[in-house]
Amino acid sequence: MDSLFFLAFAAIAVACGINLVIQTHPITSALSLIGVMGSLAVLYLLLGAEFIAMVQLVVYAGAIMVLFVFVIMLLNAGAEKRVARPWKPYLVGAPLLVIFVGVASCILHDMLGDSDPVIFGSFTQGGAREIGRSLFTEYLLPFEVTSVLILIAILGAMVLARKEF
């Protein structure tokens, strides 16, 4: 059952990711990215990361995607014009890509093939309580530095989007 869930949602994630890259209209890409985020949230749940799964849905599929769709609407971005590209590099690149993924899969299988299977409910340390305790004791300094990062990002976005810039 867990394998079935993993395969289904991994397939959805990769298919939506490929759709994101090949679609010409930004709105279609944004919808595909929401599909990727949603299926990844399910995979996080399977890994026992309940809190991250919810954060993924709320922050990524909620906040970031609203930001993207807002900007797409604001810029009135239409479909991208297709430019004729040389096709010869694809003849070299595509087989190399397949070989690379195959070799990487074999190496990962050799290294981690005998690891514990991922079963839903076998890892229960990913709740809000455990994450919060870890975040506010062991990782307090990175947490505070992150708040400075967010402050800088807010200031940067405001300065960049000002009218007289």
Place this chain on the structure above:
Amino acid sequence: MLHPVGTGHYLVLSLALLLVGILGVLTRRNLVIVLMSVELILNAVNINLIAFSKHTGNLAGQVFAIFVITLAVAEAAVGLGLLIALFRNRETTSADEVNLLRW
């Protein structure tokens, strides 16, 4: 009966999403889609972190996944701000038409 899914499967999924994201960053010309591809890459990183958090039984991976999500939000905000400033000055969101610094 399906083969049980281990950490390696998650890493292969992460690799696939990373490659798709890199492909998007390198081949697309619409800057909004380039930014979305960057989000895809950061998501691939998150899968790695959480899969290894489960693999080693250590919570650090999940905490750092939260930091990566925060970083992605900051990146999206600044990137889209840049995009709006660019559109206001040049009336375009295509990476091909932004060639002021091209040698």
